[in-house]
Amino acid sequence: xxxxxxxxxxxxxxxxxxxxxxxxxxxxxxxxxxxxxxxxxxxxxxxxxxxxxxxxxxxxxxxxxxxxxxxxxxxxxxxxxxxxxxxxxxxxxxxxxxxxxxxxxxxxxxxxxxxxxxxxxxxxxxxxxxxxxxxxxxxxxxxxxxxxxxxxxxxxxxxxxxxxxxxxxxxxxxxxxxxxxxxxxxxxxxxxxxxxxxxxxxxxxxxxxxxxxxxxxxxxxxxxxxxxxxxxxxxxxxxxxxxxxxxxxxxxxxxxxxxxxxxxxxxxxxxxxxxxxxxxxxxxxxxxxxxxxxxxxxxxxxxxxxxxxxxxxxxxxxxxxxxxxxxxxxxxxxxxxxxxxxxxxxxxxxxxxxxxxxxxxxxxxxxxxxxxxxxxxxxxxxxxxxxxxxxxxxxxxxxxxxxxxxxxxxxxxxxxxxxxxxxxxxxxxxxxxxxxxxxxxxxxxxxxxxxxxxxxxxxxxxxxxxxxxxxxxxxxxxxxxxxxxxxxxxxxxxxxxxxxxxxxxxxxxxxxxxxxxxxxxxxxxxxxxxxxxxxxxxxxxxxxxxxxxxxxxxxxxxxxxxxxxxxxxxxxxxxxxxxxxxxx
Numbered sequence: 001x002x003x004x005x006x007x008x009x010x011x012x013x014x015x016x017x018x019x020x021x022x023x024x025x026x027x028x029x030x031x032x033x034x035x036x037x038x039x040x041x042x043x044x045x046x047x048x049x050x051x052x053x054x055x056x057x058x059x060x061x062x063x064x065x066x067x068x069x070x071x072x073x074x075x076x077x078x079x080x081x082x083x084x085x086x087x088x089x090x091x092x093x094x095x096x097x098x099x100x101x102x103x104x105x106x107x108x109x110x111x112x113x114x115x116x117x118x119x120x121x122x123x124x125x126x127x128x129x130x131x132x133x134x135x136x137x138x139x140x141x142x143x144x145x146x147x148x149x150x151x152x153x154x155x156x157x158x159x160x161x162x163x164x165x166x167x168x169x170x171x172x173x174x175x176x177x178x179x180x181x182x183x184x185x186x187x188x189x190x191x192x193x194x195x196x197x198x199x200x201x202x203x204x205x206x207x208x209x210x211x212x213x214x215x216x217x218x219x220x221x222x223x224x225x226x227x228x229x230x231x232x233x234x235x236x237x238x239x240x241x242x243x244x245x246x247x248x249x250x251x252x253x254x255x256x257x258x259x260x261x262x263x264x265x266x267x268x269x270x271x272x273x274x275x276x277x278x279x280x281x282x283x284x285x286x287x288x289x290x291x292x293x294x295x296x297x298x299x300x301x302x303x304x305x306x307x308x309x310x311x312x313x314x315x316x317x318x319x320x321x322x323x324x325x326x327x328x329x330x331x332x333x334x335x336x337x338x339x340x341x342x343x344x345x346x347x348x349x350x351x352x353x354x355x356x357x358x359x360x361x362x363x364x365x366x367x368x369x370x371x372x373x374x375x376x377x378x379x380x381x382x383x384x385x386x387x388x389x390x391x392x393x394x395x396x397x398x399x400x401x402x403x404x405x406x407x408x409x410x411x412x413x414x415x416x417x418x419x420x421x422x423x424x425x426x427x428x429x430x431x432x433x434x435x436x437x438x439x440x441x442x443x444x445x446x447x448x449x450x451x452x453x454x455x456x457x458x459x460x461x462x463x464x465x466x467x468x469x470x471x472x473x474x475x476x477x478x479x480x481x482x483x484x485x486x487x488x489x490x491x492x493x494x495x496x497x498x499x500x501x502x503x504x505x506x507x508x509x510x511x512x513x514x515x516x517x518x519x520x521x522x523x524x525x526x527x528x529x530x531x532x533x534x535x536x537x538x539x540x541x542x543x544x545x546x547x548x549x550x551x552x553x554x555x556x557x558x559x560x561x562x563x564x565x566x567x568x569x570x571x572x573x574x575x576x577x578x579x580x581x582x583x584x
Contacts, residue, residue: 036060039290057290123170124178130171131393133164137400146420147413148427156409165401171394179387186380190373192361193310202252204328208361209313211330213250215366217303227282227301227364229264243282248309248330256316257309258331259364264299280332280362283375287366301366308371311362332362411437412448428459435463443474450478453485458497461489465500472507479511490518495533498522499541506545513552519545520559523575536568543571547578554582 035048036059043049048059055062136154146152154160196210204211217226228242241264247254262280284299286306291297301307312333365371400406410418414431421427431452438445445467452464468482475482482504489501502522505512522542525535543563546553560582563575 031060124174126167127171127174127394128390130167130397131390133167133397134393134400137164137406143420145410145418147410147415147418148421148423148430152409152413156406158407161401161406164397168394168397168401171397172391175387175390175394179384179391182383183380186377186383190377190380193363193373196310200252201248201250201255204255204313206313206315206328208333209311209330211248211250211255211309213248213254213307215301215303215305215307216247216249216254218244218246222303225300225302226305227259227264227284227299229282229284229299230296231298232296245329248307255313256329257307257311257364258329259362261332262362262364281375282364283371284366285371305366308365308368309363311364330362415448415451424457428457431460432463435467438467443471446471446475446478450482450485453482453489458492458494461492462494462497462500465489465497465504469504469507472504479508480514483508483512483515486512487515487518490515490522493529495528495530495538498528498538499533502538502541502545506541506548509548510550510552512545513549516546516549516553516556519549519553520556523556523559523563536571539563539566539571540568540574543574543578547574547581550581551584553578557582 035043035046039058040048040052040055044053136151139151140146140155143151192208193210196208198212199209201211201213215226217224225242226244226246230240232240243259243262243264245256245258245260248257259282262282264282264284284301287300287302289298289300309330311330313328313330314333316327316329363375365375409430411434412418414427414434419427434445434448449464449468449471452460453468455461465486472479486501486505489497492498492501502519505515505519519542522538523546525538525542528535528538543560546556546560557579560575560579564572564579566572566575
């Protein structure tokens, strides 16, 4: 059920909150003034520039980014659940395909590695979903503890508590492991960059190198950029980048740099992606153009710009026999830290993935060396901040599973103050369970029973009225309210409810004097809807109730006198005793 909730959460949000979304979008595009559309740092003479002089994006762009982040976290659970479903479906299909394949090599390919990887992916997804489990819990308490609906089912009860504790534990283990490995790698990487001496192109040797120089475009077209990133806020998650090989030139020569397997930095999203792909990044800060109208940002590196490169110097396989500047190339390392024998045992002949170690560093910047360390450590802080949030929410999820209020559903959840669903069967089952939980002679359930008497459904009225009869002495000032509710029940055609109501009014005695007109009408009862409660029983109970009311029921004297000629001896006897009590 929780997986269903997470998968359809985006659709539910769109269904109920689309008006807020439309309103927010209108605000974004209809607010006039350059202060809203332009960067505050470009408006130092205006109030917004004095308040936020350090802000290099417009408030409109910032609002759009916040929408993008909210949409990302809203759609993430549904995507992860879809991925789990795809894995569950994909594994049997692969197994059947390999068993039915006529290719002997396909049948010999091991499935153990794929199975382990799929299990690992499912565990990681479960850990990532841990904070999402707080959504229904928060909604449950923010909405006044609603009962009977999907939110309560996801937040309250032994099953929900058990699932939350398990997912919180998985979240702590998964995120802690990822955080430990990433932090260890990034800190060693930053230390490696700091300690790595700057080499000259003419003395470059194989391995990790650090170079400074000038970017030179390959070919004669010098006017087009070597590296370029255009990031549109309307396409924030898919920036348009151009990466071409180029020469890095210094006073000792030039060497080929191939950045085609890299990403140009776009912000915190790049830091998260680098958790799994390695630190292969391009940072361009010198040539930055911003469009105040569309908030688009374009970053470029042109021929002749200064360039700083950290990467792996490898033999250029395309020109392996060359002896000059074409012999080596600087590119991201393809080296893997997996054991080849173990990889072949798990995955067969699949290609080894590149390793994430201190040698697998590739960094290009149009600034100085300090920028590399700065961006590596900034990524470290970003990952730690988000991981801390995930760890905190996972711990909080486990802690919340011990709250007494989450252990059991609200016993009075069938009441109007709590119920939010239209499912009458579930509500009635909860009411029946509540009635079974009431201890004899207890008065704690009086408010709930009074409410149930007022419901239109007789399945609530009759049990509540029966349970309320022993509690009548404790009602005190609430008697008038209960009698008023019981008077409306005397209009029913249900004989069982009618009998129970008359019995309850009789138990009130003089407090039920306002119900005398309705009881007089019941003295004339000639038919009922069931053979179990006959008209004679209804007339008998009405006469008894009028007698219990006593002198306050004097207006019923004439009708009780007529009842002395009733065909039923029980009714005649009850009418006679009632007249005696009224005339006292």
